[in-house]
Structure formats: structure tokens, C-alpha cells
Amino acid sequence: MPDRALEGLTIVEVGTRGAASYGAKMLADLGAEVIKVEPPTGDPDRAIGPFPNGEAHPEKSGTYLYLNTNKLGVTLDITGEKGRAVLGKLAAKADALIHDYPPAEAEAAGLTYEAIRAANPDIIMTSVTPFGQSGPQKDFKASDLTMQGAGGWLWINGWPGNPDLPPLKAFGRQPSYQGGLNGALATMGALYGRSRGGPGQHIDISIQECIAAILEFVLPMWSYMELPVVRYGQRPIHPIDMFQCKDGAWIFVLCIEEPQWERLVELMETPEWATWEVAENRFVRASNWDALRPFMEEWVSQWNADDLYRAAQAKRIPFAPVSTLGNLLDSDHLKARGFFVEVVHPEAGTLAHAGAPYKLSETPWEIRLPAPTLGQHNAEVFGGRLGLSDAEIESLEAEGAI
Amino acid sequence: MAGPLDGIRVADFTWVWAGPTNTMQLAHMGAEVIRMETSQHICTLRMFPPWPDSKPGPNRSGYFNQYNQGKRAILLDLGKDEGAAIAKRIVEISDVAVENFAAGVIDRLGFGYDELRKVNDDIIMMSMSGYGATGPDKDYVSYGPAQVPMSGLSSLTGYKDWQPMHVGMSYGDPTAGLHAAFAVIAALFYRERTGKGQYIDMSQWESSMVVIGEAFMQQVMNGAPPERDGSHDLHMAPHNVYRCAGEDRWIAISCASDEEFGALCGVIGKAELASDARFATITERKANEDALDAEVEAWTSQQEPFEAMEKLQAAGVAAYPPLVNQEVMESPHLAARDFWVEHEHPEVGVRRHAGIPWRFSETPLAVKRAAPVMGQDNEYVFGELLGMGSDEIAGLVEREVIR
Ligand SMILES: CC(C)(COP(=O)(O)OP(=O)(O)OC[C@H]1O[C@@H](n2cnc3c(N)ncnc32)[C@H](O)[C@@H]1OP(=O)(O)O)[C@@H](O)C(=O)NCCC(=O)NCCS
Numbered sequence: 001m002p003d004r005a006l007e008g009l010t011i012v013e014v015g016t017r018g019a020a021s022y023g024a025k026m027l028a029d030l031g032a033e034v035i036k037v038e039p040p041t042g043d044p045d046r047a048i049g050p051f052p053n054g055e056a057h058p059e060k061s062g063t064y065l066y067l068n069t070n071k072l073g074v075t076l077d078i079t080g081e082k083g084r085a086v087l088g089k090l091a092a093k094a095d096a097l098i099h100d101y102p103p104a105e106a107e108a109a110g111l112t113y114e115a116i117r118a119a120n121p122d123i124i125m126t127s128v129t130p131f132g133q134s135g136p137q138k139d140f141k142a143s144d145l146t147m148q149g150a151g152g153w154l155w156i157n158g159w160p161g162n163p164d165l166p167p168l169k170a171f172g173r174q175p176s177y178q179g180g181l182n183g184a185l186a187t188m189g190a191l192y193g194r195s196r197g198g199p200g201q202h203i204d205i206s207i208q209e210c211i212a213a214i215l216e217f218v219l220p221m222w223s224y225m226e227l228p229v230v231r232y233g234q235r236p237i238h239p240i241d242m243f244q245c246k247d248g249a250w251i252f253v254l255c256i257e258e259p260q261w262e263r264l265v266e267l268m269e270t271p272e273w274a275t276w277e278v279a280e281n282r283f284v285r286a287s288n289w290d291a292l293r294p295f296m297e298e299w300v301s302q303w304n305a306d307d308l309y310r311a312a313q314a315k316r317i318p319f320a321p322v323s324t325l326g327n328l329l330d331s332d333h334l335k336a337r338g339f340f341v342e343v344v345h346p347e348a349g350t351l352a353h354a355g356a357p358y359k360l361s362e363t364p365w366e367i368r369l370p371a372p373t374l375g376q377h378n379a380e381v382f383g384g385r386l387g388l389s390d391a392e393i394e395s396l397e398a399e400g401a402i
Numbered sequence: 403m404a405g406p407l408d409g410i411r412v413a414d415f416t417w418v419w420a421g422p423t424n425t426m427q428l429a430h431m432g433a434e435v436i437r438m439e440t441s442q443h444i445c446t447l448r449m450f451p452p453w454p455d456s457k458p459g460p461n462r463s464g465y466f467n468q469y470n471q472g473k474r475a476i477l478l479d480l481g482k483d484e485g486a487a488i489a490k491r492i493v494e495i496s497d498v499a500v501e502n503f504a505a506g507v508i509d510r511l512g513f514g515y516d517e518l519r520k521v522n523d524d525i526i527m528m529s530m531s532g533y534g535a536t537g538p539d540k541d542y543v544s545y546g547p548a549q550v551p552m553s554g555l556s557s558l559t560g561y562k563d564w565q566p567m568h569v570g571m572s573y574g575d576p577t578a579g580l581h582a583a584f585a586v587i588a589a590l591f592y593r594e595r596t597g598k599g600q601y602i603d604m605s606q607w608e609s610s611m612v613v614i615g616e617a618f619m620q621q622v623m624n625g626a627p628p629e630r631d632g633s634h635d636l637h638m639a640p641h642n643v644y645r646c647a648g649e650d651r652w653i654a655i656s657c658a659s660d661e662e663f664g665a666l667c668g669v670i671g672k673a674e675l676a677s678d679a680r681f682a683t684i685t686e687r688k689a690n691e692d693a694l695d696a697e698v699e700a701w702t703s704q705q706e707p708f709e710a711m712e713k714l715q716a717a718g719v720a721a722y723p724p725l726v727n728q729e730v731m732e733s734p735h736l737a738a739r740d741f742w743v744e745h746e747h748p749e750v751g752v753r754r755h756a757g758i759p760w761r762f763s764e765t766p767l768a769v770k771r772a773a774p775v776m777g778q779d780n781e782y783v784f785g786e787l788l789g790m791g792s793d794e795i796a797g798l799v800e801r802e803v804i805r
Pocket of ligand 1: 257316318417418419420421438439440442443478479480481482502503504505507510511530531532542543544545546547575606
């Protein structure tokens with residue numbers, strides 16, 4: 001019986017933008033064998049860091065190390081005929097192929113469903129692209145910043161009521177993560193369908209749609225009430241806010257349900273303002289938040305953040321710390337759950353990585369391999385898996401295909 | 403064959419946003435999802451705006467209706483013995499059970515994994531609490547908006563030299579829901595091959611941290627996190643949100659290479675900037691980013707955002723205005739891709755909802771029906787699936803088990 005949920009599945013990943021890397025990592029971490037195909041110059045994520053002491057090194061980029069655990073790494077120039085033929089051979093032996101080349105680039109690199117299906121009619125091929133495979137904007141250039149704009153997310157983030165402050169990007173590469181996450185989910189669904197007799201197929205994932213599909217109540221605000229949304233802060237209910245505490249740390253003050261507010265009023269020892277009509281219920285508090293906010297701020301500022309967090313939770317009020325990354329690495333709760341995992345890499349050394357968001361009782365999530373060094377598994381994959389001879393591999397190398 | 407999860411049934415104990423996001427993905431893929439609800443603890447989302455004509459009502463919320471598309475719903479008071487017994491019968495004929503109460507609540511309700519296994523040995527059960535099922539703070543309560551600050555995402559997001567910021571939505575919920583759905587299907591895949599079900603302990607807090615993994619690497623390697631720097635990027639410049647003509651109009655622009663920067667200079671009528679010593683390479687552009695942003699904004703502030711987008715895209719530069727909700731819903735591109743779902747709903751009529759962000763070429767997916775009104779599928783579930791007669795059902799209503 002397999003020990004891991006996805007043991008026995010082989011996935012080929014061809015990614016250059018983080019999305020395919022993350023999606024394939026999700027499959028790899030649950031036991032699939034992922035063969036990551038990089039251009040001979042390496043995945044661009046090898047160049048972006050972060051690096052120890054800020055010194056660039058292709059084997060020490062934190063982004064690359066994190067996104068590529070549990071994968072075998074090969075190099076292949078798929079813009080050339082020879083490399084493309086090898087990719088076809090890889091696809092022929094794979095259950096799924098995930099890539100994130102935008103349509104025109106994919107076409108140029110032979111990453112079309114027609115070509116991949118010709119190599120393997122049963123394969124699940126998943127294309128994660130900014131705008132999808134069709135529609136007037138499919139060839140638009142994009143970045144994580146512009147995709148937050150196109151999906152409708154950028155507009156709602158920022159400081160409300162200040163005309164000089166532009167909409168604000170959420171940290172990092174969230175659209176790429178969402179694309180990869182949806183890519184893994186859809187690929188997993190199609191693989192499961194196939195295991196029950198379903199067909200191989202092509203999955204077209206649009207990052208713009210992945211964002212538009214998770215916008216809280218933002219879109220229904222238009223289709224139900226024709227109300228434009230505004231930047232965060234003007235929430236329909238309150239309190240939902242962030243304040244600085246006595247010790248300088250920040251706290252997230254949150255009451256969703258009325259009983260939570262009632263318990264908060266108790267914790268605050270029933271100040272007069274909390275009994276006013278303008279604080280009567282969550283919707284009224286929201287309309288009057290500008291006036292009420294200073295009172296709350298004043299009360300919060302008398303506490304240290306962690307004390308307030310725990311005092312609130314003791315009354316089942318859903319406050320949360322505004323964590324620094326250092327706080328999280330030190331958290332007793334996360335330590336008890338073993339969330340951060342130490343990974344030993346031959347060049348980068350031992351580094352704690354963010355681990356699994358889920359624990360499956362029968363089939364653990366685990367790190368079996370650190371991210372591959374550039375071309376680390378060329379011989380194993382091209383020779384061992386595909387059965388190419390040493391001479392064939394050497395000639396591919398000589399031609400720059402590997 | 404229709405969806406890949408055709409024939410799979412999900413006993414859905416979830417509420418608010420995170421849990422329902424998980425089960426909606428399963429419904430999108432063809433599973434029959436049965437929401438078990440009670441009027442005694444109405445799902446928060448049902449009580450949230452927006453409501454047509456500003457008239458509240460548990461079946462009128464656009465927020466609820468967006469994330470519960472394609473599901474069925476019954477009324478059942480799980481706090482009553484009879485109700486609990488019926489819920490067990492539903493679990494018995496299901497493949498998956500999902501809940502997102504605070505840790506421990508489901509056990510106290512009598513539906514812990516050990517109990518569910520007694521009626522269905524190979525059930526896949528997923529708990530998706532805020533903090534996970536173990537650890538010293540496991541009993542704490544949480545909501546998706548709290549995961550943004552808790553995960554560290556807030557401390558990384560913000561204008562330069564400003565306070566930590568939220569990200570504008572309860573990002574923890576969908577991120578949890580999508581990871582959860584992936585894990586459920588992985589467990590179904592495992593069950594298909596081995597006959598074994600399992601229990602999945604999912605933490606919403608943890609699923610909010612895995613999407614900032616590279617920031618943790620920075621902290622671990624160098625003892626300090628990436629600094630808040632607005633919408634700037636360490637490796638691209640220009641990379642910002644620039645003011646356009648008109649009130650509160652903006653455009654996001656990013657240049658990933660010298661070549662793209664050269665193209666942008668051409669579009670904004672300042673070709674000479676490409677060879678200006680201050681901006682010649684990414685290193686210089688980062689060092690002189692304020693001056694660079696001023697040059698770009700001098701042009702954008704005279705432009706209508708969509709026209710600026712077209713001009714820049716025609717030259718191969720990534721640019722897109724931050725769309726407000728109406729613009730997303732009226733996007734010609736999304737319309738051409740047939741993204742929207744508009745089903746008739748008994749209380750709100752036909753409303754536009756975001757659809758499925760994946761197109762399957764051979765087994766096309768479709769949202770089967772609008773989100774359910776409360777108790778909509780009582781007849782189907784109690785009658786057709788469980789084989790109860792109408793008298794029996796009426797008795798349960800009378801004894802306030804179905805309520
Ligand atoms: C959302 C949350 C904060 C709500 O907290 P809460 O209102 O205190 O609710 P709890 O989960 O603690 O408990 C729910 C209660 O409703 C009862 N209940 C729920 N559904 C029921 C049903 N169909 N029939 C009878 N009782 C039901 C439970 O038995 C429990 O009762 P108890 O308090 O007597 O044990 C909490 O559920 C939570 O932390 N969930 C995990 C994180 C999450 O998913 N948040 C929501 C996503 S944003």
C-alpha cells in the first residue's frame with residue numbers, strides 16, 4: 001500500500017513564473033514525483049533571492065528553495081527541436097504536465113495541448129496563465145502587480161479616505177500563488193476523474209478569474225446592490241481594525257457576531273461610549289466607526305498586544321496578533337504543530353521552511369528532498385527514466401539542449 | 403462522464419466563508435454537497451450584505467450566494483438526538499465530511515472522526531479550524547480576516563514607512579478553502595487506490611503562511627523580513643500604481659526588463675529616458691525610483707486609465723488599471739470567456755456570480771444551480787436519499803428536529 005497520497009503519480013512541471021512551481025510543489029509534497037524542467041540558464045526564481053547576506057547565488061535563492069522542495073530537476077531548452085523532443089518523451093511517461101507559459105510563448109516552445117496530447121493522449125495538461133487561453137486580452141503582458149489590478153483586488157486594498165494614497169499591492173506574488181493553487185486543485189480533480197475512468201484533458205486556468213473568484217463580497221456588491229466598493233476600512237460591520245498597543249506591537253481587533261461584541265464590552269468594563277446608540281449593532285458601528293475608533297484606540301493602547309490577544313481569546317473574542325515573521329518562527333503553537341520544517345540543502349545549508357497547511361492521518365505531508373540544484377537529476381531522468389544512452393545525452397549537452 | 407467528482411457526496415457541516423469555499427470547489431467538480439444547517443445557528447454569511455433592495459434575509463445575501471453555488475441545503479438541529487442520528491445517516495451515504503468549527507466543537511457535537519468512522523469506515527473527514535486541531539492555542543476562535551495579520555502578511559504589506567496594512571479582503575478564507583479542497587481530492591485519490599479513508603487536520607493560519615514562503619526564507623536567512631515598500635518590487639522598476647486623469651483613477655505598471663522599460667519610454671514620449679544614466683539598468687532605476695516614478699506619473703496623470711493600458715500593452719508593457727467591482731463584472735475579456743454564472747434564484751432572481759476559474763477541455767464543468775435557500779432540499783435528502791415518508795418528515799418538523 002502506498003505511504004503517500006499521491007505516490008506513483010508523475011508530474012512534469014515547466015514553469016518560469018512561480019505559479020507552476022507552487023502548484024507542482026503541492027503535488028510533490030503529498031508524494032507525487034515531480035520532474036521540474038528548467039531552461040539551461042535556470043528558473044528565473046534562482047536569480048531573485050532572497051539570498052544569505054544578500055549575496056546572489058543560483059543555488060541559494062530562498063524563493064527557489066521554498067517553491068521546489070521534493071522535485072527532481074532537469075535542464076532542457078524547449079525552444080529548440082531537440083529539447084522539445086525530449087519534453088515529448090517526458091510527457092509520454094507522465095500523468096500530468098503543469099506549465100505557466102503565456103499563450104504566445106507556449107506556442108513558440110511547443111507547449112500546446114495538441115503537441116503534448118500527441119505524445120500522451122491520457123495526460124492532464126494544465127496551463128496557468130494570466131488571462132487564460134482565449135479572449136481579447138489573452139496576450140496581455142502581466143505581472144503579479146497588474147494581475148491584482150485585473151482581478152479586482154488592487155482596488156480594494158489601501159488606506160481609505162486619503163486621495164493621495166494609491167491602491168496598494170498585497171505583499172509578494174499572491175496572484176501567482178493563487179494560480180498555482182488552483183492549478184494543483186484542478187489537476188488533482190482531473191487526475192482523480194481519470195483514476196475513475198475519465199479522460200485525459202487540457203485545463204485552462206486564468207489567474208484573473210482565480211482572483212475574481214475570491215473577492216469576498218466585492219462582486220455581489222455590484223450585482224446585488226449596484227454599489228461600487230471602496231478601499232478597506234469602510235467595512236460593512238465593525239470593529240474590524242488594527243491598533244498599536246503599549247508595547248509597540250499591533251493587534252487586530254475583530255468582532256463578527258454580536259455576542260462577541262457583547263463579550264468585548266464586558267472585557268472593556270462597559271465604557272459609556274459602547275452603550276451609545278451609535279454603537280448599538282455591528283452595522284451601526286460601521287457607519288459611525290470614524291467617531292468610535294478613537295475610543296477603541298485609547299483602550300487598546302493601555303494593553304500589551306499579547307496580553308490583550310489572550311484576554312480576548314479567553315472570552316472567545318476572535319482577536320489576532322499582527323505577527324512579525326520572527327513572532328511566527330518563535331510561536332509555541334506552531335512549534336507544537338511542527339509547522340516550520342528544517343530542510344538540508346547541499347549548497348544553501350539547513351534552513352527552516354514554511355511547512356504543510358494540512359495533516360493527513362494516513363498519508364503524511366513530508367519533505368523528502370530539498371530543491372534540486374541546476375540539472376541535478378539530468379542523468380537520472382534522461383538516462384534512467386527515458387533510457388537515453390550516454391552518447392545521446394552527451395550530444396544533447398553539446399548542442400546546448402540540456 | 404461529467405465532472406471528475408460525479409457521484410461523490412459531501413456531508414457539509416461548514417459555515418462562514420472558509421469551509422464553504424472548500425465545498426464549493428468540490429461542487430464545481432461535480433460532487434453533491436449537502437449543507438446541514440439550522441435556523442438556531444444561522445450561518446453568519448447568510449446574514450451579511452449585500453442584499454437586493456437593502457432588504458436583509460437569510461436567503462438574500464450575495465456574499466452567501468456567491469460561495470454556495472451548486473450546493474444543496476437541509477435544516478437539521480444537530481443538538482437533538484434525533485437530528486444527530488439523521489446526520490449520521492447522511493454521513494453514512496457520503497464520501498467526505500467537512501467542518502470548520504473551532505477545534506473540539508465537532509467532537510462535542512458528537513461528530514468527531516471516531517464517531518463518523520463507526521457509521522462509515524472509509525469516510526474522508528476534514529476539519530479546517532483557525533489554529534488546527536492540536537497545539538496549545540487550538541481552542542482559539544478565528545475568522546479569515548484575522549488570518550491576514552496573524553500569518554505575517556499584514557506586517558509585510560504597506561506603504562513605505564507606514565503601519566502594517568490589511569490586504570483589503572479576508573484572504574485567509576479562500577486560501578484555506580482552496581488548499582482544503584486540494585487535500586480532500588488527494589485523499590479521495592488515495593482512497594480510490596487503497597480503499598482507505600482518513601482524517602485531515604487543516605489549519606487556516608498555516609494555509610495563510612504557505613503563500614508567503616519566500617518571506618520566511620528571508621527572515622530565516624538574514625534575521626529580518628522584507629521591508630514594506632508600497633507596490634514597489636526589488637527586481638522590477640518601474641513597478642507601481644500611478645495616478646491617472648480623473649478622480650481616484652489609477653493604473654498599475656511594471657517593467658520586467660530594460661527592453662520593456664525602453665518600450666515604456668517610447669509610449670510616454672520620453673525615449674531619452676531609456677539611455678539616461680539614472681535609469682539605464684534595473685540597479686540605477688531602483689536607486690532613482692522616486693524620480694523614475696515621477697517621470698511615469700507625469701504621463702499617466704494626463705491619461706485615461708484604459709487608454710493608457712491599451713497604449714502600453716500595444717508596446718509590450720504590463721499595465722492594467724485596478725478594476726472596481728463594476729469594471730470586473732463588465733470586463734469584455736471575462737465576458738468573452740463566459741466566466742459569469744447567472745441562475746434563477748427564488749428570492750433574489752437572476753444575479754451575476756463569479757464562476758469556475760478552470761476550463762476542462764473534455765469534461766466541461768458547470769455550476770449546476772444557484773446557492774440554496776434554507777431547507778431547500780429537505781424533500782430530496784430526507785425523502786429521496788434517506789427514504790423517509792412524508793409523515794415521518796412532517797413528524798420531524800413538528801418535533802423541531804428539522805428546523
Ligand atoms: C467561526 C467561529 C469563530 C464561530 O465561533 P462560535 O460562534 O463561537 O461557534 P463555535 O464553532 O465555537 O461553535 C458553534 C456552536 O454552534 C453549534 N452548532 C453549529 N451548527 C449546528 C447545528 N446544525 N445544529 C445544532 N448546533 C449547531 C455547535 O454545537 C456549537 O455549540 P457550542 O458552542 O454549544 O459548542 C468558529 O466556528 C471558528 O473559530 N471556526 C474556525 C475558523 C473558521 O472557519 N472561521 C470562519 C471562517 S471565516
